[in-house]
Amino acid sequence: MQFTGTRDYVAPPELAIAVNAAVTLERPLLVKGEPGTGKTELARQMAAGLGLPIIEWNVKSTTKAQQGLYEYDAVSRLRDSQLGDERVHDVGNYIRKGKLWQAFDAPGKVVLLIDEIDKADIEFPNDLLQELDRMEFHVYETGETIQARHRPVVVITSNNEKELPDAFLRRCFFHYIRFPDAETLKQIVAVHYPGLKPRLLDTALTQFFELREAPGLKKKPSTSEFLDWLKLILAEDLAPEDLQRAPDQILPRLHGALLKNEQDVALFEKLAFMARRQGR
The missing domain is CATH 3.40.50.300 (P-loop containing nucleotide triphosphate hydrolases)
Known part of the structure; x- marks a missing residue:
């Protein structure tokens, strides 16, 4: 085998x-x-x-x-013995x-x-x-x-x-x-979403890895969460341009599929605030 x-x-x-x-x-x-x-x-x-x-x-x-x-159900056997059940004589029944x-x-x-x-x-x-x-x-x-x-x-x-x-x-x-690299992740995506347009996938992968590699992240998004995010992107019929973020935006669209705790969301909100201050 x-x-x-x-x-x-x-x-x-x-x-x-x-x-x-x-x-x-x-x-x-x-x-x-x-x-x-x-x-x-x-x-x-x-x-x-x-x-x-x-x-x-x-x-x-x-x-x-x-x-x-295995588990031995002594309680059932005791109850059956009190009721005079014939099954009680064979311990294998319990x-x-x-x-x-x-x-x-x-x-x-x-x-x-x-x-x-x-x-x-x-x-x-x-x-x-x-x-x-x-x-x-x-x-x-x-x-x-x-x-x-x-x-x-x-x-x-x-x-x-x-x-x-x-x-x-x-x-x-x-x-x-190990967490898959971009090429392996593309192969995995092809299994689940074979008709996904290359440009949309490339844009999504870029944003995903930027998010995943952010310093200080408590829980990095996983492969399954990336697939969930792609499913939402397809359900919303988003184009690559829709995924592009404004300079003062740190979090991607539909980020709730990727970030699963308030500390990580707060971290990116803080980064966005700092980016806005530096842009003044």
Whole structure:
């Protein structure tokens, strides 16, 4: 199996190499990068490109590693025992399979996405070390050991909110998705908006990168936000001339798609005020 990207996903050569290396090594692919650079979508497109089903485990701050294996519903079993339900004699009726179990039990190879692992507690990655390494785990309530029928292709994403343990990192193949340059961004835009006029795209790209590279920006706009901005530009049927800013204007048209907090808006308003003063 070789991944080269898909019709809907532009994979730079270094990203394709990382994906194929992780598949060859049968190691989890740990993908980091700015929010909005396509980490989650990469796993979905990997599944499409490799012709495999995908199982997604979206991690939250309250997620525990055990939930990925299974959960034992002791409360339901107690209630059923009080009601005299015959199901109570089989503890397996109260075991809910987690995403890892589903991936291990799948009839064929699958892509398993563990999305935003850094949202969880710091012990979360450590609690999955053996399961991801050996591709098996023990169910204490039933006494059975669950082994992967086919080793899944594991993709783990992180926004770098927390440092991951060294022992966990050692078991992964790592790739950092760098923010795309202008040419790569043009290729990405061509996938989503194939009929976009070159002059409009060039004007939008120039303004976008000027905004993104402004010093002091708290949250730089991402690829997905640029695509949202282009969608609004097309919906408003704006021409390249409409995107041109007056000398005293710092913020681009429809900037709410690009700037997502008041500090960054205030920063550009301050720059505009300073530009007006200097122009007097």
